[in-house]
Amino acid sequence: MQFLSKLNLKTLSTLLACVSLTQAAGSEQDAIASPDSAVVKLTSKTFSKFLSENPLVLAEFFAPWCGHCKALGPQYSEAADALVDRNIKLAQIDCTEESELCQEHGIRGYPTLKVFRGEENQSDYEGPRQAEGIVQYMVKQSLPAVSLIEDSAELASFIDSSLTPVVVETGSNLNATFYQLSESNREEYSFVQTKDSEFASKYGDEKILLFTKEFPEPIVYSGEDESAEAIAEWLKVESLPYFGELDGSTYQKYTSANIPLAYLFYNTPEEKEAWRESITKLAQEHRGKINFVGLDASKFGRHAENLNMDQEFPLFVIHDGVSNKKYGYPQDTELTTEAVEEFVKRYDAGEIEPIVKTEEIPEVQENAVYKIVGKTHDAIINDDTRDVLVKYYAPWCGHCKRLAPVYEELAEVYQSNSKASKKVRVANVDATLNDVDVEIQGYPTLILYPAGDKSNPIVHQGGRDLQSLADFIKEKGTHGVDIDALEEDNEVEAEADEPITEDEQVDAEEEAKIQIEQEDEAAGHDEL
Template sequence: MRYSIALTTVLAGLGLASDVLELKKDTLKGFVEEHDLALIEFFAPWCGHCKALAPEYETAATTLKEKDIPLAKVDCTEETELCQEYGVEGYPTLKVFRGPENISPYTGQRKADAIISYMTKQSLPAVSDLTADTLEEFKTADKVVLVAYFAADDKASNETFTSVASGLRDNYLFGATNDAALAEKEGVKQPTVVLYKSFDDGKDTFTETFDKEAIEKFAKTAATPLVGEVGPETYSDYMAAGIPLAYIFAETPEERETLSKELKPLALKHKGKINFATIDAKAFGQHAGNLNLEVGKFPAFAIQKTDKNQKFPYDQTKAITEKDVGAFVDDFVAGKVEPSVKSEPIPESQDGPVTVVVAKNYDDLVINNDKDVLLEFYAPWCGHCKALAPKYEELGALYASPELSKLVTIAKVDATANDVPDEIQGFPTIKLFPAGKKDSPVDYSGARTVEDLAAFIKENGSHKAAAAFEQAQDAAETDDLPEQAAAASEKVADKAEEATESAKSAASDATETAKTGTESAKSAASEATESAKSAASQASEHVVDEL
């Protein structure tokens, strides 16, 4: 596949014909009306992620063309209104079209194989009817396919499997057959499900009660390689799997392959309870620090409890062998290994309006109390965090009175220097832990203003506490309103006169500004470009989680 993508890039550079169609406002509607299924990318030429996607997208387009599934793209720098019409807010945005009215987001990975797999699934029914003539081809139609074997009159099993397929059709291909002879040939008894895959042992057979949740759990477990690979395309899936992840850090493909074979028996032993995966230590070695391993000392091994974000690093002075790592994993499963906790020292005093939380006092200050706790997860290098800091201090001061401080705590934690229960994906992340509902924190996604944050605390906190400035405002509203109205009228008159003079002056200034506007715009654009490059570089140097 690498050679295909590289060749595609060369051909694109030579300006040869592309299998990705370019659409504009006057052609998009006709295009989607003409095709029952299509994938459209909304992009910008300057976008780095779009450039990385381009060869993958081209390769997928060439393959899917044979299946009559067209891929197209829209340049949002030229078709601004069209992209706004389809709600494009970032690049690249990919959308699946089933005619002009049925539009859904593409949720697969941005690799050629993944795009081909995803769109192939979209082109098929939720469950494909299989026969003796089509079964063998269907088994290899994708990396993972699930086939149900049940009797023709078994409506309950049919409905259960169809329900599973409808919910997971974006992830896997589903087929079914009621041919009893075919089931016997495959060595299974009706009703059951067999997951066929292009890795490990080639297939897994479902052996439990024919239940929707049990089949879904089986599919997710069996579809995961015994020893997979952690990377940008798989990280989120491992985090969402709901079971611990064992990382195997190594710098070369050969070493990762060797360690994978060495630890595969352990992966098989703990299948469904712990996921095992290698990780490229050269590309993502900094992630070892997030697991409390020494960065640069590879190979290395660690287990992460993804639900609680607890880290269990394996002793880096020991060799990574099936025997030694096996003993470590057994102790982990038995609860004999204590999690490694990275923490700053507990502050000797809390003098400021914002309470400083570290890993060692996290439970006391955030969880084990009867207060509504607003907690900011920040990084020292984060520009947005620095911009928020003075506002956050001001917010803390509003709740500093003896009465309000008993109800509300405004707190912050350096998530790069302290282990916290949640896997934080970006900075700043702000969560409210309401009294009595600490296990259900509320994420904040509003504007980072003092007023909005205070309103969020009042609305979502258990105590419904109003900030001090709200109380002052309420009191002020009870003052002599007629006198305020008279004073306001005088101010309005004064402001109107000032505005008239300002308008005259602005009109004069505008004439001069127009003369120099063009050159200023060019200069500003140049400066913005350099600033963006600098910011991107700085952010890249400080990313906590490269994945």
């Protein structure tokens, strides 16, 4: 991703928003597929129809200025040409031209690649970015997602050798649901359908079973909701161990479960093992409500700061990723198994207050860009009289640094006009120092909170030059403030505020003196 990444898993110390800061060289044309290639350019008018007519599509959501898009461009075109004979289509959507379409699909960084099987069935592309790797990945996607195995011995061997959890359907009552489930989750699990009588007699007929390395026996789905969505959520929870290890290979699995994650930062493997029994017990009691993991402090200790904790280990903290709230066990108190059990119990009862990270509220706003901190964030964005544009940034972010002077100029345009300053506010917040209840997955993220419609914030997807940002505020904001019109207003205001000369000052004083004398004379006549 150019400015957005779920995380850079190789450097887990900055788990929440590690991004590449290197801008690749090359012209914008490098990112755009050649008209001679098999890549299809899609727009909001052609998108749905194209997906309905093609069973398997890889779509790249990109921006021409994006360095990583430029690097991917030639590889993407080469892969598209190689896949023509297999009827696998590769497409591009330019998010600088199709911002609404990109927003509909949750695009927050470039390039974002998604695999589509029709418009509703989509998944993130998680393969290589070289032509050969793209081809191999998409060919695999075209193969059946479900393996049909009728022999129990062959099935047992398949389960033992699988590198991913295995989901087995016995019988065929849930056939359509099972195939829908497999198409959407083929990267995380292996799917098998069997009608083998021996296997069914052992585990039950017309069942969905989950086999993992963690547990000796399969877990049987017993939910009343037999939809693919419900079973998928069940798999996210049950496929994880009770007390797993958090690292680059597992982080995505835990975050996609969408339930709070409890961390035990440990110093040594021996220390982790000493905690295993008590943490496993807690995990069993809170299965489906809280996931529990160990994190090696010698490798990823800096992540404690992301959770509003000091780098003093061992430590225990619960992170609710949905609300981005952190609940840490007090570090000035001894960490014991009994204390952690009580802490989790109180957390589950809603008795623990989150740790909120915030800078101090500025006494004076020193720049045109309004500085927001954790304590003031909600109040500022919910100002119902203004369209509020907020830049969420990190001090170390290269793209944020390049945007800063343009953003300051943008703020000055609105602030310098008395009318516009009451309708538009341009603000920013250092997301590394302030907790905000906003999903920030990369830097910079620009979000507009329209006046009178604060429940529908709009993420900026276009260019980052002054005119593009101003057009975004004009088109998406409630007030529709036009900076071109502001320039004319500012000229009028400047003329009205122009300082008078010394001679003009003398003349004005003389006129005022005469006016006072006339008023005094009139007042005297009134007394008669």
